[in-house]
Amino acid sequence: MGEGLEAVELLRRRFPDAEVDAGTFREQAWIELKPEQLVECAEWLKDDPQTAFDCLLDTTAVHWPEREPPIEIVIHLYSYRRNDRLRIKVRAPLTGPVPSLAGVWRAAEWNERETYDMFGVHFAGHPDLRRILMPDDYTDFPLRKEFPLYRG
């Protein structure tokens, strides 16, 4: 039994145009969605009793400098009711914007702030998009690939 496979199937049936790409590795399913349909899909994933993803575990990003667009937002959802996980991805330009999910799950609020802080991706519709770990006057985005580990 794989993680999130059923949910990906259901999502495909409900939003046939939203999918960009999908895959499975080690029985963990992921689906990449079009950014403009992210919030709509997220709301459905949360509210529909068949998927019931009542919790957002984590939001983060991966920087792929050689790809266009280079930022991949990765969201992990968990359904306590069905004991299932799902990984959603969205592609975005280096500085965003990406639709914020803070209105769907409050947990996205701090996680998106951290993603902004580390990658410089803007989340559209976020209520309070400030740096969270780095100082307010900091200008770099440390988890971008071009940021060096040592500066000597």
Add this chain to the structure above:
Amino acid sequence: MADLKQAAIERHPDHPDLVTINMGPSHPATHGVLRLVLRLDGERVVDCVPHLGYLHRGMEKIAENRTYLQFIPYTDRMDYLSPLAANVGFALAVEELLGIEVPPRCQAVRVLCCELARIGSHLLWLGTHALDLGAATVFFHTFKDREWHYDLVEDLTGARLTTSFSRVGGVMHDVEPKWVERLREYAEAMPRRVDDYESLLTKNTIWLKRTQGVGCMTVAQALDYGVTGPVLRAAGLEHDLRKARPYSGYERYAFDVPTGTQGDIYDRYLVRLEEMRQSCRILIQAIRELPDGPVHVDDPKIFLPSKQRVLTSMEELIHQFMIVTEGFECPAGEVYHATEVPKGELGFYIVSTGGRSPYRLRIRSPSFNNLAILPAIVGGGLVADVIANIASLDPVMGEVDR
């Protein structure tokens, strides 16, 4: 993080009754370097804004420049109150990426590590929580027992804090029968010690007044903020990854998942105390059923060969050299693996493009997400309860800031 030059106490120009005060980052009751900016109306908290990052070491960035094995010591320094459990969580995530499973004895030893870590972490939480609320006696008792805990950790790993005991594909070395026997004595004695702590607090009028009905949260609220672990269970949801998605052989042990009903500080207190008893239960079962066999996978490309073999065989010497200097190859792919650590769900999301270090490592820390609910539960309450609430969420800043 925000400007530290901000005045410690500031009056609002339009609302002279509102006072803004700064709490932390160096404050004994913030359990590390957490800074809160509180806006108060008399004794009431109008607004609470947490500022994090004082312990940010950029672990996720560091991981991209280290081999998988070299990252294990960094997991010690996340939740530094339960490094044994974090080691296991990371090792399991990499093993999932590699598609390997460790032998039964290794799984059981890891369970011993995780539960020992849980008891140790909860002992510190209880002692400091009680101390924050003025019950200093409890602190002395739990710290005495924590010394016992650390003696066991030290004899197992050689270190009190920087354990690095679980490695990818196994554990550092096998456990000695004498040590297991001492662990059994500990696990048999601890439930009575927990009863002793309870006799100091559970029916203590001051403790009840400070904790009951304070810092309440509902299950829906907890889920919305991504709260996990004992804090979520205290709100009333019976969920534990060790039951829901067993790893490392947890399905073999009988234990209960305690829950609360009110989601207040008192419930979080009761849930964690019961978890300590259940951890002892698991420890005793795991010790009784400790299987024989190796404590690591039989793959010299992943796990270090024994010193004996390194000194006698050319092949093994090469394997050791390669693992230490270059690490091992992981297949391209991505996994998310989570374990139930004392604080909640600790997840590792590893993106690999093949090769010897992760392309991206994301640490989903339970303390970070649990702390996010703090402003919601302290708003409208008394300023003294802020301290009680922080302690009852049990955040570890090493894990919040990473």
